[in-house]
Amino acid sequence: MQANKHLYLFLFLLVFATVSIAAQENPIVPLPIKAIKDTIRAPLMPVTIANDSISNDSIQIDSTSGKKQLLLGKIKYKAKDYVKLSQKDKKIYLYDEAEIYYQDTELKAGIIIMDYVKNEVYAGRIKDSTGVYSQLPYFKQGDQVVIPDSIRFNFDTQKALIWNSRTEQQAGLGSLGQDAMKVLADITKKENDSVYFLKDGKLTTSKDTVDPDYYIRIRKAKFVPGKKIIAGFSNFYLVDVPTPIALPFAYFPLTTGRTAGLIFPTFGNDPNRGYNLQNGGYYLPINEYVDLSFLGDFFTNGSYGFRMRSDYVKRYRFKGTVNFRFENQIFSQKGFDDFRRTTLYNLQITHSQDPKSSPNSRFSASVNLGSSEYFTNSFNQINVQNTQNNNLSSSISYSKTFPNYPSVNMSLTATHNQNTQTQEINLTLPTLNASMERIFPFAKRDGIKKGLIQNINFQYNLRAENRIATTDSLFLRPGMFDNARIGARHTLPISTNFKVAKYFSVTVGGNYEDVWTFETFRRGLDPDDPESNREVVLDTISGFDRYNRYGISSSIGTTLYGTLNFGEDKKIQALRHVVRPQVGWSYTPSFEQFYDTYENFDGEEVLYSRFEGTLNGAPSLTRGNSMTFSLQNTLEAKVRDKDSTATEPKKISILKNLNFSTSYNFEADSLKLSPISMNGATSLFDNKMSINFAGTLDPYTIDNNGRRINTFNVKNGGSLLRFTTGRFDVSYSLSSAIFGKDKKDPDEAKAVSDEYRAASGGSTDDLFGFGLDNRQSNDRKPEEDIENPLYGNKLPWDLSMRFGMSYNNTNRQNDINRANLMFSGSVELSPRWDVRVSSGYDFINQGFAQTQLGFRRNLKSFDLRFDWVPFGRNENWFFFIGISSSILQDLKWENRSQRLVR
Template sequence: MTVSNTEPNLQNNSIVALQTNRHYLTIFLTFLLLGSAVLHAQDIPPKNEANIPKTTKDDTISVNLKPIIGEISEQAQDTVKTDSVKPPKETLSNVVDYYGEDYVFLDRKENKVYMYNKAYIIYEDMRIDAGMIILDYNKNEVYAKGIDSAGVYSQRPVFVQGQNRVEPDSIRHNFETEKTLVFNSRTEQNGISTIAEVTKKINDSVIYLRNVKFTTSKNIDDPEYYFYTRKAKFVPGKKVVTGLTNMYIADVPTPVGLPFAFFPLTADRTSGFIIPTFGQNNNRGFFFQNGGYYFAINDYLDFSLLGDYYTNGSYALRGETSYALRYKFKGNLSARYESLVNSERGFPDFSESSIYNIRWTHSQDTKSSPSSRFSASVNIGSSKYFTQSISQTNNASALVNTLSSSISYSKTFEGEPQVNLSVAATHSQNTQTEQISMSLPNLNTSVSRIYPFAPKDGIKKGIIENINFQYDLTAENRIQTTDSLFFKSEMFNTAQIGAQHSIPVTTNFKILKYLSASMGTNYRETWVLKSTRQRYDETANNGLGGIVKDTVSGFESYRTYNFSTSLGTTVYGLFNFGTDKKIQAIRHVMRPSIGYNINPAFDRYYDEFIVPATAGEAAQVVQYSRFENTLYGAPSKVYSSSIGMSLSNTFEAKIRDRDTTALEPKKVTLLNNLNFSTAYNLAGDSLQWSPLQFSGSIPIIPKLDFNFSGTLDPYALDNNNQKIDVFNINNGGSLFRLTNANVSINYSFSSKDFETKTKDTDRIENETFRNGGRPDDLFGEAADIYDGQIYKEGDDDVDKTNIEWYNYNIPWDVRFAYTITYGNNQRQSEISSQSFMMSTNMELAPRWTVGVSSGYDFKNKGVTLTQFRFQRDLESWQMSFNWTPIGSINTAWYFFIGIKSSVLSDIKYDKRRESDKRL
């Protein structure tokens, strides 16, 4: 840094109110430079060159201050006079910090301070960084610009005040008027970048701009698109209002323009209108879709109200709210109602219908209340909602046959014993039969196991010390109804209310050290509030007579009990082949078990009545239980005593590792959970053996399992294909008949599996999964027509512009599922179902992704639902096209192109063709 001999080092100083205290600075410099006779102003010397003039004795002057001080009288010292002239208001009322790496030069003649190279100046909440900064005390201004070296303009000024940041070519700021003039400024707020040729800051709340570009592009120097306007008003943190505005794409003007434009810049959510989508539908005419209003209620709750309207009279309303309280809970609720009109009035294909759908999800933070929890997952609606909705493009959800819901609250009361309480409301709906089953509500209470004979040290041994019991209570109000009666009073007419109390008593112990035995009994008491009475009425059926069933309200109960015992063990087998072999050993683990179960007959809960004899038919006695049509059904009147047997097998192998440095062989599972189970009924008089059930899984490669299951029946069939009490082997057949079997294979892999050892997991939190379908994309992906977003904000942070086009490492993923079912219950010996489904996604080039989901039904010999997906990341924009050319329910396509930024998400174009909902 270069300095003169008459100035101190001012490289980094703090100057307080320099404008109004100039005379104090002069007096200070006079006393500081007593040895100087003449003061000279000095130009800025060249960089790294110091110009220090020599000092001689002739250049010095001596000043004697004693005579001046002695002339001050005592009266003058004792008298204090008030200055009647008020000092001018200080322009710079705070500390000014400034710095320059190469030099900081103070020119007293022009009253300016020059800072050069990586310079900055800080005043209150304002900071300016630049290559060169000039502070002018005469004009109360600061001027900043970059450094132009060899044609390269570097160290552009950076102006920061509060939350605002501007990066111009040069800047002028006046401390007195607080006005700023900025040239070629660049600023960014809430995702929108602003590039202005001239910017004039009037005050902290109003800024005027001329020749302005607005864009969300990350490349602010060369944006791929922008909105251009000649004049604009900018209110920091709130909005930008412009005059005539045109959209430019690749610096080419487009006919898309507006007489004025409004860009919101608030950091918080604000209420506002949602621009609808315009289009035409062949069946319903022109439409306005997904237009409405967004209500930003507060930081924890919002609400949006959307609507659709078609010129043929169809309309739809949709309300959605999201809520969240940090560390407590979060959720969202949406409801949609559609009034559908097909064709035109007077035409033969005219029809009217209405559908609805209600969804609610609520989750609680586990840390908020460890002992209690409330959760909700609701999906209620018309059975035909997913197939007929005018705003539904999710083909996978249309294939779902069941809608289910659950709202539950659980509470744990700590102590000894521990008590668990849960209250829930559930709903299950079959969209094919339109049958609805609801539990509104159900109550479950349980008391943890109690060991009355356990020793105080807690170590239980033997049959007595391991005796334990617990208590369980289940109460339910079950409603069976149909889609047409839902939300109507008739749905409660057939409601069934009941409760069951259960007290199981069990114990376990060892026999001969290797056998694990258990015994137990279960006492159960059932309560109901409605029962059934049956009788024969000769006047029924218009005098022809018949059985009449009467429902009687009132408390009824019955009690049942049973006894069971089991014995099991684990057997290990090891076959060694030698360490020099590739397969060194095979391990076989068997877990056989045998159990005995006895259930008494509770025929005392059965009544009987006589049906009189009629022509050709003798009188008969009919037995019934008044608990037959109750919630938990009637107790069994048949005595049963049966022995159950099961065997579980696992085969593992030790294989020499290909890695020669490995010290241990590698373990491989050959056959996982090969299970067999059957039972023998000691109390039965025929068909005492139950069919033999088997299941297993064979791991082929990681994440690819060959799963199989089936049933083997030991009894033969007669000529009418009815089961008879003769073993099949004694009837000239094999030991067992294979009555049914199923084989399924599921596999998913991707290019990431060959790069790292992380697994390719499915996206569980998607719409199809919430609707009860598969979490993967084997039935296609759903396109959200409300925003159309494929690539979210922040997805393009990775630079994809400098990727090799012939890069062999192309990202991809593949999923497929194969299933086949064989049926032979009545000698039909046929493949009842056989299908193959697959999906794949591949990034063919940077920012280009394609995907296909399809399948083939071998039973019906046809291609299943097929979807093609094309997605293009256009940096600041995105484009997607979903096409379903083949489908058993609907065929459609959907095209979308729009801006990624959520601030400008309404600037989009989408077009779709709906399927014919009448098919």
């Protein structure tokens, strides 16, 4: 029975297999079902937890596969709270201080959701227990940084959608460095690495991007980071209040460094010249070394002016500036009696060379020349200090050193000196100076020189110049060379020095001088008509001529020290007095051989030299034989230092110098003793007060006509010496920081302010006024450096004073002919508000000097200034309010009064 069962099972399987084989040979019938591609993709990367990174699979990808790898690098991610993987959503969740890094892309946020199927990430903020959002997303790709509320980014396409984005663009080139433009937008679409599209955006330079004090609202814009923003309708908002300032479209350059562009003018109304546009023009950076700016002024009455400025610099070689200003001024109208036209100009050039670029040669220039009335009559005057300058000077020089022994120094210099009051101009075109180093013929070059013989030395010096004296009206005209004087002077000084009795230093020497000239002058009566001509005829004789002069001199001096000790336990431990007396003698012979005579109308012989009136003058006709006396004094004190850790006492200078000098002329018939000259200087209160004084003391008396006579004053019933002239000057600087605990604060607090004051053209103490140009206000503190406590009792201030007085008693007039006080100061009423003043008073003429008042207010993103000269020739006021950043510095409003035409 059991065998039958197995037989039946075998037959059943055999029949079933035969039927199946027969079925497979039949054709396949297609089903009516449409094939659809599966949209679900497997992850392209294995999931790692927390701080792990994606690692490459060691199994090589099949080369026959045509699928493109989209991710080109590793993705690193981490989070502080948790990292959650959802296989269902195909996403990774990162929470609290989440971070993702992929190639040059960096993303940080409170929460990040990464879809590893779509290769997208979403980042946003998180809310704390109090309902406050924190951990804003930080998105950085390359050099571009965006801080939005949320962001959606695709790794494959590099596109992104950004909500409430905030980014910062460095642009411009201000005096304190590059400024930053903040770009804010409700929605930003990142098209690629270089193009963004903005919707409902804001542009501002305010530090506060959450609640900016001003911004430019743009509806739609194309944003190219680091280059430009091109916007549609844009208008200016001030504290979220729209203003009428609007444009149908706008272009905002964001390039860093120097870029070409327009300089917007300011509008005004001059009562003398009509409506005007001033300070408008164009800026052009020619290349990386040179730039050029052109500014112009135009008035409706026809007056105009222009200014060209070029700055150039080549690192480690040279740098300089060329500044030319010209004005064509028209007064009144044609046909009126008071109509006139004047032209003014000014040229300023500075050039300096880096000493390392050429150690043996140097070229430098400092030029300031032009019309004498330019700074006083210019209609575009911005620096009040320049109106107080009565002198314009220039110097252009080239120097060369030949280092081989004996070394020779040579320089070629052209100078210019112009008095703007008298309009006199003195030029040297050029001056040649050459000198050979000192030679010791009786001593080894590198050895120590001892004694009379070894210290014998000599030099050679040459000075040749072409000097021109002219006036402002003849400058740069053919007549300016009519009074030119050309000459040269060769000098050969010889000297030696040695010790006598160990403590006395003796110097003996002589000087030989050879003077050359290329024209001389002959004097006399006109031989053709001696009766009618009472004037001396001056004939110019052209041609080379020369004379020589020489002399000898000697001096002996020593140094005496005196110390008075009080003890180391005293506050003043010691006084030290140093005295340096010196006696000298000099002798020069008479040079009658260079003198001639002529007979005047009265038949008297007049002695003269043909070299009188030449560049270097004539040699002396009288013999010189005189003795000089001088006495130098210094006085110092050693005091105990207030610092208990100091190991040495502190040295204080009581008298920096106190000098006396006089001379005695052996050849004079009378009044052989010259007046005694005295000068001295000292400083007090830790060098805050500087005192300088000088005077003359005359041993001779005067007669009833005020003339000195050969009678000593003491024999005439007076004092031993008669005080004839005197001068006293004192300057004092004070500030609130002096009375504080930190004594270094005054210098640190004034460092930036002094730089601004010097740049505006005046002295650092503002005693002669301060600048009226808003472009010079670079001394504002950075916003983060301003301390603004809720309750503050600090009122920083500084004060500089200078008092000068002169005394004259040469004719017993007992007269103080000069007494004036100059002062300037500033008070910081609040951390962002300060007031400053500059003025002076003349006690002799009983009047105020030029007075100037200034008010400045730091309005965070804005600067507000008002400067006022209330009276005087330069009576003027200036008001300015504008954006501090150089990017939008043309968004401003300024107005200034015009000085009256005098």
